[in-house]
Amino acid sequence: MSNNKEDLEKNQDNDSGRREFIRLGVLAAGLTIAGGGLQKVFSSEPSVSGEKINVLTPDGKVVSVDASHMKAAESCCAAPSSEARQGIPGKKYVMVIDLSRCKDAMKCQKACQKHHLLPSQDKYLKVYKMQDSPEASPYWMPKPCLHCDKPPCVKVCPVDATFKRSDGLVLIDNERCIGCRFCMAACPYSTRTFNWDEPIQPENYMDMEYSPESSTPRKKGTVEKCDFCPDMLKQGKLPHCVSACPNGVYYFGDANEDTVCNGDETVRFRQLLKDKAGYRYLEGLGTEPSVYYLPAVNRLFPFEERSSNPS
Amino acid sequence: MKDLIKPENETEAIQMLHRYNEDVLPQKFGKAGKTWVGILLVIIAFGVYNYIQQIRFGLSVTGLSDTVSWGIYISNFVFFVAVSLVGSLITAVLYLLNVKWRAPLTRISEVIAVSAIMFAGLIIIVDMGRPDRVLNMFMYGRIQSPIVWDVIVVMTYMTISFLLLYFPLLPSIAYCRDFMKNIPKWQHKMYSILSLGWKNRPAQYKVVEKAITILSVMIIPVALSIHTVTSWLFATTYRPGWDSTNFGAYFVAGAFMVGAAAVIAAMFLLRKFYVRFDEYFTDKHFDRMGRLLVLLSFIYLYFTVNEYFIPGYKMKGEEAAHLRELFTGIYAPMFWSVQILGMIVPIIVLLFKKGRKPFPIFIMSVLVIIGAWFKRYLIVIPTMLHPFLPLQQVAESAKHYSPTMAEWSITSASLAGALLLITLFVRYFPIISIWELAEERDIPHHTIYEHLNDE
Numbered sequence: 001m002s003n004n005k006e007d008l009e010k011n012q013d014n015d016s017g018r019r020e021f022i023r024l025g026v027l028a029a030g031l032t033i034a035g036g037g038l039q040k041v042f043s044s045e046p047s048v049s050g051e052k053i054n055v056l057t058p059d060g061k062v063v064s065v066d067a068s069h070m071k072a073a074e075s076c077c078a079a080p081s082s083e084a085r086q087g088i089p090g091k092k093y094v095m096v097i098d099l100s101r102c103k104d105a106m107k108c109q110k111a112c113q114k115h116h117l118l119p120s121q122d123k124y125l126k127v128y129k130m131q132d133s134p135e136a137s138p139y140w141m142p143k144p145c146l147h148c149d150k151p152p153c154v155k156v157c158p159v160d161a162t163f164k165r166s167d168g169l170v171l172i173d174n175e176r177c178i179g180c181r182f183c184m185a186a187c188p189y190s191t192r193t194f195n196w197d198e199p200i201q202p203e204n205y206m207d208m209e210y211s212p213e214s215s216t217p218r219k220k221g222t223v224e225k226c227d228f229c230p231d232m233l234k235q236g237k238l239p240h241c242v243s244a245c246p247n248g249v250y251y252f253g254d255a256n257e258d259t260v261c262n263g264d265e266t267v268r269f270r271q272l273l274k275d276k277a278g279y280r281y282l283e284g285l286g287t288e289p290s291v292y293y294l295p296a297v298n299r300l301f302p303f304e305e306r307s308s309n310p311s
Numbered sequence: 312m313k314d315l316i317k318p319e320n321e322t323e324a325i326q327m328l329h330r331y332n333e334d335v336l337p338q339k340f341g342k343a344g345k346t347w348v349g350i351l352l353v354i355i356a357f358g359v360y361n362y363i364q365q366i367r368f369g370l371s372v373t374g375l376s377d378t379v380s381w382g383i384y385i386s387n388f389v390f391f392v393a394v395s396l397v398g399s400l401i402t403a404v405l406y407l408l409n410v411k412w413r414a415p416l417t418r419i420s421e422v423i424a425v426s427a428i429m430f431a432g433l434i435i436i437v438d439m440g441r442p443d444r445v446l447n448m449f450m451y452g453r454i455q456s457p458i459v460w461d462v463i464v465v466m467t468y469m470t471i472s473f474l475l476l477y478f479p480l481l482p483s484i485a486y487c488r489d490f491m492k493n494i495p496k497w498q499h500k501m502y503s504i505l506s507l508g509w510k511n512r513p514a515q516y517k518v519v520e521k522a523i524t525i526l527s528v529m530i531i532p533v534a535l536s537i538h539t540v541t542s543w544l545f546a547t548t549y550r551p552g553w554d555s556t557n558f559g560a561y562f563v564a565g566a567f568m569v570g571a572a573a574v575i576a577a578m579f580l581l582r583k584f585y586v587r588f589d590e591y592f593t594d595k596h597f598d599r600m601g602r603l604l605v606l607l608s609f610i611y612l613y614f615t616v617n618e619y620f621i622p623g624y625k626m627k628g629e630e631a632a633h634l635r636e637l638f639t640g641i642y643a644p645m646f647w648s649v650q651i652l653g654m655i656v657p658i659i660v661l662l663f664k665k666g667r668k669p670f671p672i673f674i675m676s677v678l679v680i681i682g683a684w685f686k687r688y689l690i691v692i693p694t695m696l697h698p699f700l701p702l703q704q705v706a707e708s709a710k711h712y713s714p715t716m717a718e719w720s721i722t723s724a725s726l727a728g729a730l731l732l733i734t735l736f737v738r739y740f741p742i743i744s745i746w747e748l749a750e751e752r753d754i755p756h757h758t759i760y761e762h763l764n765d766e
Contacts, residue, residue, distance in 0.1 A: 179440015
């Protein structure tokens with residue numbers, strides 16, 4: 001992340017370009033491998049294998065592409081397990097979620113599912129319909145992992161598989177997790193999901209080196225959750241949910257720099273909390289989340305019930 | 312109780328001891344015994360098959376979900392830990408309180424304890440998503456985690472319980488080695504090896520007695536720890552229904568209660584199948600154990616009131632949904648059955664002298680045991696269905712929990728396994744410790760060997 005607004009926006013533009021590219025690949029994989037997604041990009045490989053793969057473009061056209069033109073995208077920035085425990089130096093990542101802007105567009109969740117190759121039953125991020133009291137109006141509350149500074153999940157882990165980094169991220173080493181699910185019981189925010197069976201994922205993903213920073217390849221019998229996309233952060237980009245949101249609900253940034261950005265604007269983190277009466281969910285538990293909420297007042301959109309389950 | 316009146320002279324004493332030892336020698340299975348073992352083996356085989364399926368396909372063969380991520384494996388684990396506490400109650404607490412009638416009960420309670428704690432350890436591995444990584448616990452164990460505390464205390468308890476079973480068993484094994492005729496060679500060899508060359512010297516008895524005293528003192532804090540730490544697996548979380556400072560004492564009280572019931576049930580069944588045992592497990596024993604069970608049930612009632620009625624009085628936000636589900640919701644039939652049939656009815660029946668006759672007390676004990684199992688189900692599962700955030704965007708199957716056949720089968724297999732272990736022990740080892748019975752009344756057991764040498 002940069003404290004320069006232009007830089008951030010540039011990153012943002014680059015990112016959305018990359019996203020389109022990835023989206024194409026993911027859709028392609030969705031066709032080839034049922035239930036899964038696959039990050040593939042076109043390569044300049046000239047040889048032709050003759051085997052055709054149908055690819056769905058973002059505008060809905062089916063294009064036939066030679067198999068040799070498909071190549072798995074290397075995850076450029078996800079560190080292996082041995083290094084993933086080091087946080088990004090000097091950073092303290094925070095998120096601010098402006099509830100007054102959320103209209104349950106669910107783009108955040110879609111981007112998240114796609115990036116993390118999640119099947120519909122596993123959701124790292126959920127948008128809850130909340131109503132604080134019968135008289136009060138309902139509102140939408142997106143909830144990623146809150147990346148607590150006093151994380152109950154990390155406290156109870158018997159094998160140090162889930163850990164807190166210096167940059168504030170709470171991650172999981174799925175190669176160490178023994179699947180006891182104590183962290184799931186301990187988390188007050190229902191954040192964690194479990195791979196009850198062998199996760200469906202593209203074959204070439206299985207051969208990739210595992211990284212707690214990308215949470216892939218996914219491992220059977222272990223716990224997963226929202227990771228704040230550290231592979232994106234390393235490139236100075238925003239997490240996928242943040243950049244996917246059309247309404248600027250999510251601000252993401254660095255508390256040390258006192259700057260957060262929602263893709264459209266970059267603001268002072270502490271000033272934002274002060275101006276808009278920021279709070280943390282279930283503050284009383286003392287878990288000290290890194291995710292702050294701005295109350296659902298003066299809302300941009302009227303509350304509308306969700307027509308169908310968007311998942 | 313066999314009245315071990317101090318015999319007139321040594322010869323009489325020797326004869327008496329011989330007769331008692333012969334009384335309790337292990338016997339071959341009859342038809343009932345064989346059928347029983349057969350049934351247990353079938354249940355175990357089915358459970359093993361299902362566990363292999365679980366290894367292959369993952370925990371998806373269970374009814375667990377991201378909402379209810381701990382199910383009957385965990386509640387069964389808590390049940391096993393609870394039952395295992397009886398070893399320390401009968402062997403240690405009553406020993407240190409110098410209760411005279413306890414001697415015939417020590418071995419059976421210690422066998423129950425060792426079997427239960429072994430299967431507690433096993434079932435917790437069954438619950439793991441990655442049992443292949445169980446050694447990570449030792450390679451990367453974090454002392455901050457209550458699971459690591461549990462592993463430490465459970466293993467310590469298992470060791471001490473095993474020693475508390477084995478040390479007093481030595482003279483009995485030696486007796487089998489020296490006096491049991493018409494047994495297969497391997498069985499004799501087993502006794503020879505397991506008796507560790509026991510020579511029946513007074514000095515050896517002294518060492519064993521000293522060891523028992525030390526272990527009895529040691530096991531009490533460890534026993535309290537295992538169930539307290541097990542309760543902390545829940546109480547260290549924020550979840551409504553688990554977030555309770557009452558949990559440690561509540562669990563320990565419940566454990567003593569179900570453990571005492573387990574010993575009563577075992578006594579009754581042994582008496583049924585080994586005719587001569589009614590001289591050792593007398594009506595007086597049932598009466599005494601009945602009184603003990605009432606006392607323990609009252610203590611448990613006290614903690615239950617604290618655990619449910621005080622939060623129920625307040626009906627605090629997040630807890631209210633959980634409590635309502637227990638008091639009047641879908642778990643109400645189970646909740647009230649457990650409280651009434653598993654606690655109130657046994658208390659009332661056992662308060663009467665007639666209720667403490669062997670048969671009624673056996674029935675009450677079975678009620679307490681079944682109640683205790685479901686009590687632990689009620690402790691683990693309903694709480695998981697009421698997290699702080701509403702259950703939204705979850706599959707319909709994740710909004711409730713019902714264990715699958717595979718889960719029931721594996722759980723039943725663990726219970727059958729513990730029962731099989733106890734059964735096999737009774738088949739091959741004397742289940743009543745005659746020498747302890749004798750020594751408690753100052754009749755030196757080693758004399759029977761002197762007599763042998765004289766002949």
